[in-house]
Amino acid sequence: MNGKRIAFLGIFLGLAMILSYVETLLPLFPFAPGIKIGLANLVTVFLLYRFRTLEAFLISLVRVILSALLFGTLFSFLFSMSGFLVSFFGMLLLKKNFRSVSVSVSGGVLHNAAQILLAMILLGSREILWYLPVLFLSGIVAGALIGLIAAVLIRKLPVVYE
Amino acid sequence: MKMRAFFQKYRKDLLLIGGLILASGLLFLGTRLFRHPGNALTVEVDGVRIAAYPLDQDLSVLIEAVDGENLLLIRNGEARIGHADCRDQICVRRGAVKSAGETIVCLPHRLVITVLGEEIP
Numbered sequence: 001m002n003g004k005r006i007a008f009l010g011i012f013l014g015l016a017m018i019l020s021y022v023e024t025l026l027p028l029f030p031f032a033p034g035i036k037i038g039l040a041n042l043v044t045v046f047l048l049y050r051f052r053t054l055e056a057f058l059i060s061l062v063r064v065i066l067s068a069l070l071f072g073t074l075f076s077f078l079f080s081m082s083g084f085l086v087s088f089f090g091m092l093l094l095k096k097n098f099r100s101v102s103v104s105v106s107g108g109v110l111h112n113a114a115q116i117l118l119a120m121i122l123l124g125s126r127e128i129l130w131y132l133p134v135l136f137l138s139g140i141v142a143g144a145l146i147g148l149i150a151a152v153l154i155r156k157l158p159v160v161y162e
Numbered sequence: 163m164k165m166r167a168f169f170q171k172y173r174k175d176l177l178l179i180g181g182l183i184l185a186s187g188l189l190f191l192g193t194r195l196f197r198h199p200g201n202a203l204t205v206e207v208d209g210v211r212i213a214a215y216p217l218d219q220d221l222s223v224l225i226e227a228v229d230g231e232n233l234l235l236i237r238n239g240e241a242r243i244g245h246a247d248c249r250d251q252i253c254v255r256r257g258a259v260k261s262a263g264e265t266i267v268c269l270p271h272r273l274v275i276t277v278l279g280e281e282i283p
Contacts, residue, residue: 033252033269075272094178102175109182119267124209125274127265130193136186140179 004161009051009059016043016063017070024071029138032131033119037142038108040067041087045104045150048091050160057088078122079115086114100154101147108143109136198262200277203241205234208272217241217260217277227271234275241266241275 019039029035040063047056064084068077087107094103112135120128169176205213207227215221217239225232232253233245240258243266253268262279 028250028252033250033267073270075270079269097174098178099172099175102178105179105182119269122209123206123267123272123274125206125265125276127263127276128267128274130263130265131267133186133190133193136182136189140182140186144179 008161009055012043012047013059013063016040016059017066019043020063020067021071032134032138035112035135035138038111038146041104041107041111042146042150042153044088045091045100045107045146046153046157048095048103049100049150049154050157053092060084060088079118082118083111083115087111100151101144104147104150105140105143108139108141108146110139112136112139193263196263198279200260200262200264200279202278203236203259204276204278206274206276225273227268227273230268230271232268232271232273241277243268243275246271 017040019042023036023039026037040060043063044056044060047059061084064080065077068074068080072080087110090110091103091107094106098106113132116128116132116135120126200217202214202216204211205215205225207225213223213225215223215234215236217236219236220238221234221236222244223234225234230247232243232248235242235244240260242258243253243256246253246268248268248270250270253266253271253273256266259266259275259277262277264277266275267273
């Protein structure tokens with residue numbers, strides 16, 4: 001790990017933070033709580049395929065923590081964190097056999113599913129499960145969008161210091 | 163790339179994504195099929211049930227939840243949030259609920275309103 005590499009990772013962290021912020025400006029979908037496009041995951045997926053796993057993990061982890069500190073509450077942090085952890089390790093496992101778009105789609109689905117589970121546990125309500133279809137679908141759509149963009153970037157971005 | 167070659171090359175991925183879409187379709191059907199009319203609802207804040215109301219009586223009650231308030235309205239056997247001071251307003255835009263199992267959730271306020279299919283226990 002040298003200075004240049006660290007600097008580039010820092011840039012990606014900044015980029016993830018900006019994407020995270022931009023997301024707070026977008027209007028929210030009315031049918032279920034917690035639906036997001038997950039723009040910041042663009043950086044996560046990109047790093048997963050172009051940088052080392054640990055680097056992708058740490059940068060995204062720091063992004064989740066900082067975003068929660070800046071834009072969120074303790075409660076929202078729990079949800080962000082659980083979604084991130086489940087989706088990241090899911091994507092890591094799938095990365096071996098699948099391409100970035102499907103990995104991102106799975107990441108999106110896992111992220112939302114994990115958040116629903118957490119909501120069920122924290123709020124003690126089994127009925128929240130009824131939101132699962134909506135969140136599944138939105139995870140697929142968002143994941144596909146992010147995955148397509150990430151795929152282009154992964155392939156076309158000139159070799160950044162790696 | 164030609165269609166057939168495309169499907170061949172990305173077979174695994176298309177199967178995965180297709181499978182997920184199928185799963186969400188099934189889940190959706192599931193929620194549609196197992197619907198029962200509701201006749202009461204419970205109000206839970208932070209996992210604690212603080213109130214319950216029947217759906218056959220119109221009422222309007224202001225719920226003091228975590229970090230804010232939500233106005234619950236029951237009319238014509240349906241329940242909805244008329245007004246809330248949360249930032250995302252998802253609970254308000256949710257609209258009306260009336261079937262058993264349907265919920266209105268205000269996550270920032272940790273509020274969960276659940277419609278029940280049998281009388282208030």
